[in-house]
Amino acid sequence: MGDIMAPKDIMTNTHAKSILNSMNSLRKSNTLCDVTLRVEQKDFPAHRIVLAACSDYFCAMFTSELSEKGKPYVDIQGLTASTMEILLDFVYTETVHVTVENVQELLPAACLLQLKGVKQACCEFLESQLDPSNCLGIRDFAETHNCVDLMQAAEVFSQKHFPEVVQHEEFILLSQGEVEKLIKCDEIQVDSEEPVFEAVINWVKHAKKEREESLPDLLQYVRMPLLTPRYITDVIDAEVSQARHSGSKTLTSSCSLVSYI
Template sequence: MESSQKAKTPCYTNSHSMLLAMNDLRKKRLLCDVVFCVDEEMFPVHRVVMAACSDYFCAMFTGEMSESQRRNVELKGLKASTMKILVNYVYTEDIEITEDNVQELLPAACLLQLKGVKQACCDFLENQLDPANCLGIKHFAETHTCLELMKASTDFCHRHFQAMVNNEEFLGLDEEEIKEFIESDDVHLTSEEAMYEALMSWTRHKNECRVKVLPQLLSHVRLPLLTPKYLTDTIDNEPLIKRNHECRDLVDEAKKFHLCPECRNEVENIRTKPRTGSDERLVVIGGFGSQQMPLSTVEEYNPKTESWTFLPALNKSRRYITAVSMKERLYVIGGYDGTARLNTVESLSYAKEDNWTSMASMNVRRGLAGATIIKDTIYVAGGFDGSMRHSSMENYDPHIDQWNVLKEMETGREGAGLVSTGGVMYCIGGYDGFRILSSAERFDPATGHWEHISPMNVPRSGGGVSVLNDLIYVIGGYDGNSHLSSVECYNPRTDSWNLVAKMMSPRCYVGAVTIKGKLYAVSGYDGSKLLNTVEWYDPFENAWQTLSDKMDMQRCDAGVAVIRRF
């Protein structure tokens, strides 16, 4: 016969009920063995309860401290209102933190080593972070050695630097504090201009004492990454720079970097390296896939992790599309669904990553149109509606969800590139129904007129266009005979085109974007197959390299855009 087995049944105690009972005893002043005196107010409590919740009180009551034998213990440096909240928390595990009490509660929790209250205060402050208070919260966290809150507030300052610098807290930073931001790789900037302008605002705020440290701080601004136009038109005319020889030397170094490419090795230093903080991502949308069908899939590339992920798919599969990104939204415009050219528009809030939503439709159906942004307005020009190549242009106001027709170009263009720089728009190349074009036109919204500029060296349609360092790059495309790997660059100041290094692969119907000082060529068709590769161009090296990580899907005619994650 087998021996009988015994089962152990766990006995659970209701700790919360015990706390409530102890709290009831405390309120009735029963079994209390110590009284805290805070700001002339008395708080009868139980030593064992306080010691169990706080290493501070445990050491006080179990060690050799004189307070271990006293009935009344005075606690200095606290307010009675704060102590009341803390004692209530110890007995109930319940606390209400507000903007009015958090600045008293956190120091008290740190002093009394109430870890739960300290963590709750830090969580509260982290949720309150905004560009107007992030520096103050960062200083508060540093004062009280709240490491997680220090990291969270510092990260927030980096991500929202350009909004933060518009607040008084920024102007009040001392030299070492602003230096930490200026030399940091982690600051998110749309361009290095923002860092230069932040430094100059800080300097002018207390000009007499701060101008002395300007050269040392300016040495951490990456001046060579500024455009030649900004260097000559803005920095050269800044009185604080003009009067200081050390500052002038730094500006001359930046100019030399641009004017003398063969000398760049001599000036290569931290100032010539882009910051790595801004979280810019490449997005590839729709297009024509290997199944000979329009696509709805959307892929996102993260340069930091060198990895591809999927975003929500489009509501409608489409190729021949154009795409832009503006204010945390992606816009996919026009295209071809396999049956007809489209005038429909879809938008995705990539901060929420919910689903694509339909926006107001364009006035005209357009496939292979160009799109660009000027002053928070989307412009779309050219394209093919199935029967004619458009010379028309329209713009979209996202605030009222409305399209407006504008003045036409001089030439109808399908597969042209549309891009803007300096507040002026350029429509380049394309196909007019009879021939591939090398011509290009420029539109100034201030005057409302189009005018021709110098033609490209090579006619091309289906090329990618993007702006890098105030220069317009046109990559790949088709010239009527060959799929192109050639690349040319337009200088708006001299109205001239120059050929630069060829891509490693021919690409027609290719996308082009700029990320952190590099030009990216995305997908396309090389004359024999669709591509899922991406290559990037370094303008200082005049050389292309291929990304090791490929997209999941081969495609051409896709929309491409850059989004900024926060």
């Protein structure tokens, strides 16, 4: 050979996957396993090195001076056995099966065990499921588990589909503060101010006795000058008459005030 060929590093795409497959087979046959995770009285044999490499939670458990460091059995609290099985499958296969039925258990468990890949998969799945009937609940769920991107996506969705969102139970069950936050947001997309006014009235009527005192505070966030004269005449005057008939002084005075704006 005339020229001496220079050395070259060659990387294959199959090595990591092959190792994972082999380790998963070893796990399933309980071979070389050095720890057993116990969840709801069910045992899950596993390898400390694999768990520690995939999860900061397990890495801290097995490398610090925690009491679990040298124990052959470790009790895991805060998740179900079926969820643990899904999470272990992810650790050893990089694949996670997320469904409508398991995502509400899977996401908190992934956060607990610090499995970022599962958390991300759950967030992407929930974002794909956003709907006017569930976006407010998904937003709160995302906030609880510090899923910032999902929380923002749900927030934007609720603003974009405001007229449909306020027709559903999730809106009706909001607290006064949450209603205020939604209706005063400049990003809500409505063709007119009428859906905003109706949302406030419907929210109050759902639990009139407890909520009617909140009406004046909420109405200050409705852009009254944008309501059409016809709407004021046809709808708000009807609300005034109905409020008077039911003896609700707060509803009567609040709706009457709108009529004069």
